[in-house]
Amino acid sequence: MNGTRAADTRIPVTVLTGFLGSGKTTLLNRILSEQHGKRIAVIENEFGEVAVDHELVIGAQEEIFETANGCICCTVRGDLIRVLNQLRKRRDRFDYILIETTGLADPGPVAQTFFVDEELREDFQLDGVVALVDAVHVLEQIRSVAAAAEQIGFADVILLNKTDLVDEARLAVVERSVRAINATAPIVRTERAVLPLDQVLELRAFDLERVLAHDRDFLQPQRPFEWAADYQLPAGNHTVLTGHAAREASAAEHEHEHDHDHDHAAGLSAVGVVVLPVAAAQAGAAGEAEALAQAASALFAEQAAELSSGAAILPGRHLRLKLGNGARFELRLPLAGLWRIHLEHAPAEFGWRVAGAAPLQEREYGSHHHDSEIGSIGVSDERALDPAKVNDWLSYLLQSRGQDILRMKGVLSLRGEPRRYVFHGVHMIFDGRLERPWGAAPRVNRLVFIGRGLDRQELEAGFESCIA
């Protein structure tokens, strides 16, 4: 909390989205019955089974207010304005508001209501948007219903619920699909919506100061590999298992029950790999991950040599491993030490294991999405920006792409400005200001956009145009 700014006494509001059956009602009932010392009012659009004696539950039919200009960015939720304006008259009796939306609700107007309606804004502050996702059905929902991807794209935290009903490999695939839509929101695995409440309440996700606090929210630049991990390995040959063999080895080692029903390698015939040494002196140093990622990217850009089962994986080369029928390979290392293995696809998609070794640190990199889908795009760049050009670009972007941009946020390094410029946006609604000085921290621009059909080249070109 910044001591120089008056404490915000507005009542925080958490919006809970998720399809029917994702566990919203279970989560609500859990929140309401837990001893958290908060007096919570719940606004429900789906007349479910929330019923807790000492808390207030208000039913209100979802109503999106029309606008004469027809702009979706101006739409607000009339039901929320009405109900919350009544609740403010008894505000001493509540310190938190939860809004449970219908399964198919578009979170856009819900969030916009808290920025557009100045009367509500005086007493209420949107704290965060939580998306509940049913691990069993979400992949199907993303494919068949536009609202599913929108809810995920909009979320500040994603609860992957019913994780007890699917196996680990399937979970990994689900997480990757969710991650491909929303690269910044933490994904929390839950069973029967059991989780610490501080992971969903009081997130302060729309607080500009908070944007700074979460460096991890920003994407690394897009890479030709989706996953990298460090292994501490002796010199010599190491067996690499893929497909089913890898999974069974993992399962055996972790004393898990075997699960023979899925093979998610289906469809993936080959995977690119680059193995690089991590210099002992640099391990963990600032910029080390970035430097190595750049080196790996350069290698990935080179023509790959194809390897069939049984062939040797050598460090410092772009190799393409042919998968299928439990293909296995020999990882041949000249030296003992820390090695980083970069994989084109996440191991969960095809099965990957270095026999007798566990990865020390895993890193995930954004996966690639198709133009018409909802996805995340990140920009990271150290060059200082021209404030006037930034203003032009962001204004243009909001005007032209506001409908497609669900969420965006960024920290910018402006030329001649000792402070960080921080912003976030919801569709066409934009909030930004100068925040803490950079001080000794490296001045790096970081931006992330989550939206529908976003064009990376267009965004990068726009960013380029802002360089001072």
Add this chain to the structure above:
Amino acid sequence: MNRLQRTARVQLDDYPADAAWSADARVLVVAGGQGRLLWLETHAAQPQVEVLGTHAGGVLAVAWQSAGRLLASSGHDGQVRLWDARSRSATLIHSEVEWSERVAFVGHGRLLAVATGRALRVFGSDGALRAVLPEQRGVITALAWRPKSSELATVGNGGAWVHRLEPQLQTREYPWAGAALSASWSPDGRVLASGMQDGAVHFWNVAAGTHSQMHGYGTKVALTTWSANSRLLATAADQQIVVWDFAGSGPEGTEPRQLTTHSARLTQLAFQPRGTLLASGARDRRLLLWRPAQSSDAQDADLLGDEITLLRWSNDGTQLAVGDRAGNLSLYTLKASS
């Protein structure tokens, strides 16, 4: 020149959410946002606050039959009650989970209209349900009796509806792609004005069959009120009062008068019945009195204890009740001064 003279100030221990004066202006009933329906004898030197009843969770609305002894109240408990002001006893006339946010007497008090979500119900003064109108497209955000008639306007998302309640039910639709937040009939019953969520004011000249819209407000327009002579419409958005003149062919193309003294969002705005004064209240805690036909300067002012949440003229326009968020209720009379 008129000045406000404060005659009393009482602490309600509740949030003044709505209020209604008796026809003789001797009693004010206040809807408490925390749940109590309060009764004040305003002519007493130090008015006592009596509890008429409670609606658990909060009172939403209260209305007084224009020339009679009936009162209607609704609350968070989903109930609508009809009170006899003489016996101070109530009859429960409607109850459901959904809130009935608006109540209004129609046709000089013969009928009571109750808006519950998208539904409109009409009760007789005996409390009996007379009619349930077909659900309108949007939730009813405001109700207004068309003066000197048996008609009622309802507004909401998607426009306005004018319902003739007697002798037969008949509804005319006035569709518009926007969400109407307020409903104010000109006292001559010709024009229905609504403030809109998207920063405009919409006029339906029901008598002439025309409608138009004034744009350019920076925020939603939640407050609209007509002068007693049906000539001026005062509207408020954010900190600004905008007054349109309906003389001649109407306000289109004319420059409105702007009253700009408030320094925070307006919460209340009401023309004096049978007079020319306009009273405004805001989050800046100020009560201001205007005479917009003549001047853009405030005629008088008072500073209250907190954000103003309530402002109601007595029917004869001689008294003013003003409530603030801290639960204070102030009563004023108008004094002529030179």
